Amino acid sequence: MKQIYGRAYVRGSIEDDTLITIDGAVIAAVTQTRDVPRDAERTASLIVPGFIDLHIHGGDGADFMDADEHANARILAFHARHGTTALMATTLSGSITDLQDAVAAMARSSDERGAEIAGIHLEGPYINRERAGAQNRGSIRPADIHEIASLIERAPHLKWMITFAPEIEGARALVERFRDRVVFSIGHTSADYAEAVAALDWGATHFTHLFNAMTGMHHREPGVVGAALVSRSATAELIADGIHVHPAVLNIAATTLPHRIALITDAIRACGLADGTYKLYDQDVEVKDGSARLRNGGALAGSTLTMHDAVRNMIELAGLPIERVIPLATDVPARIAGVRDRKGTIDRGYDADLVLLDKKLDIERVVVRGTNVE
DSSP: OEEEEEEEEETTEEEEEEEEEEETTEEEEEEEOSOOOTTSEEEEEEEEEOEEEEEEOEETTEEGGGOOHHHHHHHHHHHHHTTEEEEEEEEOSOOHHHHHHHHHHHHHOOOTTSOEEEEEEEEOSSSOGGGOTTSOGGGOOOOOHHHHHHHHHHSTTSEEEEEEOTTSTTHHHHHHHHTTTEEEEEOSOOOOHHHHHHHHHHTOOEESSTTSSSOOOBTTBOHHHHHHHHOSSOEEEEEOSSSSSOHHHHHHHHHHSTTOEEEEOOBOTTTTSOSEEEEETTEEEEEETTEEEETTTOOBOOBOOOHHHHHHHHHHTSOOOHHHHHHHHTHHHHHHHTOTTTSSSOSTTSBOOEEEEOTTSOEEEEEETTEEOO
């Protein structure tokens, strides 16, 4: 049993005199008190819930498409050091065999000292070739119910998300077949407004990296972005690196979709490493000054962002107060990933996943399931 005392983000606000009691991997109690036990740790840092990333390909030189448990462990350990305590391991459009191998490796991967794989996010291969971005166009194909059933069988204990384009062949049948088992996310799509709204009616509930790789909003054709902004329940991802989306638009999205924006990194294997050339599945990506682009064509190819920097950017670049930003990296993604009953909140019975931020918003320490991350 150990205790941490200080300022903490609890019950939707930052509160002083918060005593957090941790029993093993779980939070045993959260109380407001000035009667501090003698052996409790006092901290001047702000205690917030561990961050949750719904869309992450890799980091520290490794990628989930490597289909290797040791590579996965590097990703989980690296991002845990930057505040991510749970994530949805994300694939790219790849061959049937490569996706099967990647999913099987994810299902076997766990690192008690690193972030937890809470789910799997298939970003493709059922997307629009014209909006492929950095994805391998040769691997893009019509939606296949049998392929998805086979993949889910390899990791039935995990949550699932699939990015898809509503306009492709077989999309509606896929959504209607698995909508009770899978979070369907609209993305990498040339759909118009009506097609995006129809996909929401089928059962889609989410939008992949809002504004990127989709039809934008025009005053005479609202596009996929317009469908997201007028929806009353759908959630959406934002890459808050200041490159993919202008800071002013980050502010607009978070303001327009309160409680429905989830910050993501879309991080690739180059995250945490020096500028240079890296592989994204089978394509070369050039990283320069933190921006990752395909060597052939120059399309944006994921990011080198961490969740810690995404949170800081929403505060410092987008100009939002920290109380509004913290849920975008914790509570909202926990709800989308289906782990809201044990993650994303500092409360009794929840996993002891904590991030301690100093006055400059630098990370002082990260705690994953009650254990300090080294």
